[in-house]
Amino acid sequence: MTGPSALVKVEQASRAAMNAPSARPTAGLSDGVLGDVAQRFGTPLYVFDERALAERTAFLRASLPQGVGLCYAMKANTFVLPQLSPLVDRVEVCSPGEYRICRTVGVPQGRLVISGVHKDEATVAAALADAAQPATVTIESEAQMRLVDQLAQRFGLRVPVLLRLTSANQFGLDACKVRELAGRYLRATHIELRGVQYFSGTQKTSAKRIGREIEKLDRFLASLEQECGWRAPEFEYGPGLPVAYFEADAFDERSLLVQIGRHLQEMSFTGDIVLEVGRSLVASCGTYLTSVVDTKCNRGQRYAIVDGGTHQLVYFGQSMAMRQPSCRLLRPGTPGEAGADRDHAACERVAGSPAADARTTCDHAAGDPAADTPATCDGLASAPDSERELWNVFGSLCTVNDVLAKQMPLCGLREQDVLAFSNAGAYCATEGIALFLSRDLPRVVVLDRAGEPHVVRDALRTDPLNTPSSFR
Ligand SMILES: Cc1ncc(COP(=O)(O)O)c(C=O)c1O
Numbered sequence: 001m002t003g004p005s006a007l008v009k010v011e012q013a014s015r016a017a018m019n020a021p022s023a024r025p026t027a028g029l030s031d032g033v034l035g036d037v038a039q040r041f042g043t044p045l046y047v048f049d050e051r052a053l054a055e056r057t058a059f060l061r062a063s064l065p066q067g068v069g070l071c072y073a074m075k076a077n078t079f080v081l082p083q084l085s086p087l088v089d090r091v092e093v094c095s096p097g098e099y100r101i102c103r104t105v106g107v108p109q110g111r112l113v114i115s116g117v118h119k120d121e122a123t124v125a126a127a128l129a130d131a132a133q134p135a136t137v138t139i140e141s142e143a144q145m146r147l148v149d150q151l152a153q154r155f156g157l158r159v160p161v162l163l164r165l166t167s168a169n170q171f172g173l174d175a176c177k178v179r180e181l182a183g184r185y186l187r188a189t190h191i192e193l194r195g196v197q198y199f200s201g202t203q204k205t206s207a208k209r210i211g212r213e214i215e216k217l218d219r220f221l222a223s224l225e226q227e228c229g230w231r232a233p234e235f236e237y238g239p240g241l242p243v244a245y246f247e248a249d250a251f252d253e254r255s256l257l258v259q260i261g262r263h264l265q266e267m268s269f270t271g272d273i274v275l276e277v278g279r280s281l282v283a284s285c286g287t288y289l290t291s292v293v294d295t296k297c298n299r300g301q302r303y304a305i306v307d308g309g310t311h312q313l314v315y316f317g318q319s320m321a322m323r324q325p326s327c328r329l330l331r332p333g334t335p336g337e338a339g340a341d342r343d344h345a346a347c348e349r350v351a352g353s354p355a356a357d358a359r360t361t362c363d364h365a366a367g368d369p370a371a372d373t374p375a376t377c378d379g380l381a382s383a384p385d386s387e388r389e390l391w392n393v394f395g396s397l398c399t400v401n402d403v404l405a406k407q408m409p410l411c412g413l414r415e416q417d418v419l420a421f422s423n424a425g426a427y428c429a430t431e432g433i434a435l436f437l438s439r440d441l442p443r444v445v446v447l448d449r450a451g452e453p454h455v456v457r458d459a460l461r462t463d464p465l466n467t468p469s470s471f472r
Contacts, residue, residue: 028052028422029447034287035330037445037453038418043291044308044442046429048456050083051449053285053425057087060241060281063257065265069274071113071236074098076278076426079444079456080285081105090136092276096123109135113162113236115197117170119144125151128159136160138197140172145181145191152190160194161185162236165220167200175220183228195234196221199276203316204240205251207259214263221269234272241280245315245423246323279426286425288313288442289330290404292417293396297362302391304413309395309402311432312442313421327393329410330418358388358409386411393419397437438463 029049037047061070071090074081078101085091085107093099094116102112103126110133114124117140127135128151139145139161152159163181164172173181178196185191198217204210217235225231239260244250264273290308297303315325388409395402404421434441441460445453464472 028284029287031328031330031420033447033451034289034420035418037447038289038291038330040453041443041445041455042459043289043418044306044312045289046079046312046424046442046444047287047289047453048077048080048282048425048444048446049285049287050080050446051451053080053083053282054087054449056284057084057281060257060277063254063261064275065261067272068261068264069272070281071274071276072281073238073276073278074101075430077282077286078430079446080282080425081107083446084281085111088281089274093127093135096120099123099127109133112136113138113197115164116140119147121147121151124148125155128152128155128157131155131157134159136162136194138162138164139181140164142177142181145185149185149188149191158190158192160192162195162197162234163193164197165217167198171199172197179224179228182224182230182232186228186230193230193232195232195236195271196224197236197238197276199238200240202240202279203242205242205249205256207256207263210239210260211263214260214267218267218269221267221271232269232271234274235269236274236276238276241275241277243279243283243316243423243426245283245325247326248323281426283423283426286423286428288421288424288428289418290395290421292413292415292419295413295415300361302362302389304391304393304419306393306395306404306419308404308442309397309439310404311395311397311402311434311436311439312428313395313404313424314428314431315423324405324408326422327405327408328420328422329413330420358390360390360407362389389413396439435462435466438466 029047029052034047038045057070069089071092072084072088073092075092075094075098078098081091081101082105085105090111090113091102091107092113092115093102099112099114109127109130112127112135114127114135115138119137119140124137124147127137134157137144137148137159139148145161148159148161163178165178166172166174182193185193196217200213214237217237221232221235242249242251242256244253267273288308290306290313292304293307294305295303296305388411390407391405391410391413392403393405393408395404404419429442429444439462441457441462443455443459444457446456447453
């Protein structure tokens with residue numbers, strides 16, 4: 001792909017990326033819509049917006065070089081699979097449960113990539129059962145290769161496999177093992193060596209780092225041809241595309257995608273390229289709604305307790321307490337009315353802005369540990385709605401770690417207000433410590449392209465899962 005024609009392609013790719021439609025042309029769901037949904041379905045609640053999902057997928061496709069495929073890592077969000085799977089080329093599946101979800105929602109087997117360090121025989125066998133279109137299987141160990149080969153022989157199939165190259169952890173295979181297996185299975189009857197897979201981490205914002213990684217992988221792919229005579233037809237790569245969850249995370253996404261596209265175009269590798277993407281595809285389609293159930297002033301600090309928590313809102317690691325997420329305040333009682341949106345300029349948390357104009361404490365006893373109970377603690381009631389105050393937003397988990405936001409400037413927050421956290425479409429509904437404290441799982445609503453809400457999972461009690469079975 002090098003040489004003048006490749007450079008023309010690179011230029012075209014760059015131009016296409018710069019002209020790609022905005023990732024958020026509709027600027028997300030309005031407060032009126034979110035307030036309406038919160039009132040109708042209750043909180044805590046996940047709202048996933050199909051239109052935003054489709055626009056985001058189109059944006060990523062338009063930003064990447066033509067012909068680069070997309071594989072959705074479904075661990076990021078299983079609830080939008082029915083809407084998203086027709087828009088991507090493949091779906092990466094990492095457990096028997098994920099596989100069953102794919103079957104239930106009807107993702108064709110031939111579009112599945114069965115991945116993961118632990119592949120059980122029953123799931124792999126089921127994924128290969130459709131002889132007309134068996135799933136692709138990643139190979140992360142010799143034992144996995146043997147299993148796939150045995151099953152392929154049993155079913156009389158030729159199974160496409162991707163040899164996963166390790167990034168120096170428990171995943172995948174050492175480079176020498178990839179070479180060895182490639183050499184051994186190059187002419188195997190039941191194994192089709194489809195390509196190489198690589199994923200080394202998420203939230204990567206450095207185009208330079210990704211570029212270096214792509215160059216290294218390009219050299220590795222070339223070495224496979226030179227040393228084992230295997231020209232891999234395909235390279236499936238997880239670039240770990242980032243999402244700016246917190247203001248401090250802001251990065252130039254268009255420029256990052258242009259540079260990644262350029263690095264991919266400049267590879268000497270001439271086979272197909274598929275990008276494995278999770279969070280970057282789905283984060284922006286999701287909003288997490290949680291209601292303020294209590295407010296208090298403790299030692300000069302305002303606390304808002306919400307009905308959700310960090311078991312349901314997971315951005316990236318445990319960083320919620322350190323930085324401020326994108327969050328806005330909805331006021332109940334005015335669902336869907338024109339003008340129901342609150343004055344964002346005044347009331348949305350203004351990220352990065354000095355909180356100098358915000359009331360930092362709610363009484364005069366701030367910082368005085370001896371003054372456990374100040375004579376008066378009336379600061380909560382006294383602030384006018386137009387005035388910003390700093391709130392510590394905590395969930396219902398009864399642990400000091402359950403911090404959704406610290407010192408968040410908000411105007412006129414009251415009990416029953418709803419907080420809307422953006423970028424909650426990836427990992428929040430799937431990665432949280434959902435069973436802790438036996439709180440119910442939130443309802444999940446998907447807004448279809450016409451904006452109609454559909455409950456795709458009802459709220460679910462978790463106490464039966466946490467009760468000894470002999471007492472149930
Ligand atoms: C193998 C593999 N591919 C792709 C992904 C998706 O990563 P991301 O959500 O950063 O796009 C993951 C996430 O853990 C993964 O393990």
